[in-house]
Amino acid sequence: MAGLKLYSVSDSPPSTAVKMALEALALEYTNVEVDFAAGEHLSDDFSKKNPQREIPCLDDNGFFLSESVAILQYLADKYGPGHSLYPRDPQQRALVNHRLAFNISTYYARIAEYAVAPIFFDYKRTPEGLNKLKIALNVLNTILERQGTKFAAGEHMTLADLSLVAATMCLEAVEFDLTPWARVQRWYADFKQAAPRLWAVAEPAMLELRAFSNSPPDLSALRHPYHPVRASK
16 A cells, blocks of 8 residues: 555654644545554564664665654655754754754653653662753753743744653653752643644643553563563562
């Protein structure tokens, strides 16, 4: 079947960021839900689409692309050239690229380690992990304060906001208090108000994460070489 196809997981923050971009760009696509609990992403068949065996993965008429940041940039470049989501001005685009890199290397990385991984895997929430998360929040808060704009990379919503919001929703899911980071808290609330259509894409993922946080899933059948599975109770 021709057209865009997204292999995703319903509560995955990177998948959610891509879904928000598809919605923002008004692109039609087929969503293929990957059964994470069953390890479908680890299968040999899926590895033909994505050798990393991770999600999300985009199929654009036989062109396969993984890594959410690369997917976001590709979609904007190919299907939304000149769109404010991914500005062409070199300095404006550099800021968007910086925020995307910061999110994947630091912000979401710390959130995933502290807030998300303990839900699904045998990872513990430690004081060190909390301190790393606070440092990441301090950085984003400082960026937003110094920049003085409504959105993460300027006055207009960009791919940076989609990626950072998808990460921040994990903190909302585990009811992490953002009050000490007032600028981050305001930016997150502003996004919801400014883009209700996009938040409608993200909110179900956040609520699903919250449900899993309150009642962790049984992933005992999952065998991933890099993630120690939390024993079911």
